[in-house]
Amino acid sequence: MIAPLCRRGAAAVALLAGLACGPAMAADRAALPPYSFAYEPQGVDERGMWMMADEDERILRTSSFVIRDEELNAYVRGVLCRTVGEDRCRNVRVYVMRIPQFNATMYANGMMTVWSGLLLRVQNEAELGAVLGHEFGHFEKRHSLNGFKNKRSVSDVLAWLGMVGPNAGLSASLAGYVYSFSRAQETEADLIGIQYLASSAYPSAAAPKVWSRLMAEQDATAAGRKRKVRHSYAAGFFASHPTEAAREAYLSREAAKYADAGDPGAEAYRKGIAKWLPQLLDDQIKLNDFGGSEYLLDQLAASGGSADVTFARAELYSQRGNPRDYVTAAELYREAIAKGCDRPEARRGLGLALLRTQQSDEGKQALRSYLEFRPDAPDGPMIKSLVGN
Structure with a gap:
């Protein structure tokens, strides 16, 4: 009974080896064709994937999650085009x-x-x-199609295994291969993305900084929730992406090779998203992630925080509501108002924070100011009851 199982396992291993070697050998033999903005899907698989993507896009257009601000969407698309080039981004x-x-x-x-x-x-x-640029790299290298073909090939082998007999170890190996293939695509897209960056007016050194700060945010989130985070360079067996630590490391090495310079466009970026910054901040505060949100807001404050950022920091401390937090919140609300924050909620937050720190007269005055700014406030009756005569 053992020998037949071993023979079946050997045959399946041979199929697995063919899967593992096939894509790499093909990549060595032939480079991708030059980019063409007039590219049309080739073959049944790719045409089918495009049809599904077209249907997804049709549904997406009516989604309530889409921000229907032509100026913002055009700005983000402009950054893409300046990164990968006008010819490449033309049909995105x-x-x-x-x-x-x-x-x-x-x-x-x-x-x-x-x-x-x-x-x-x-x-x-x-x-x-x-x-x-990383995302566009997936598109230019046809990763969606290649990933689909890879998964289908593995599914065929798994189906064959189901007919000839169970082999849990080999099934796990095949599943691990799928994730390994996905990680390889992500790494390739990272390297293509930084290559786009290096060939643009932007400095390639910006790429690893994204992952460095993302790890710091994860650390802050974990600390706020009293958990530990370990940043490993090796991805887990079933991980679909390289780890943040690995990405930061190899992108730093690539940036050092390019050794390019350029304006990262910080001021232009602040102007580009300024209209939406209050909404972005409000949405972040609502995630109930004090540690991660505090880290993000501190980063924004350090790079020239606006009145909106200061107001968001005040809201964050007020939301957590520890005794000392109300003192900090009151200070930040005052700072936001001094910077020109014209949101009535800043007066409301200041008033409530002052009341909670036993500063009754100042708190009531701030709440009266809130009602003057917003006489039709939905919480007006409650605020009036706090203010009294």
């Missing part, structure tokens, strides 16, 4: 999504989504370009 459609997480995605048909959480976390156009 960019959709900025109101999702307060760090992410961007690229579809086989040229649709790109950029999440609002990414816009809050990068500090300049170069860093945004590094992420968008």
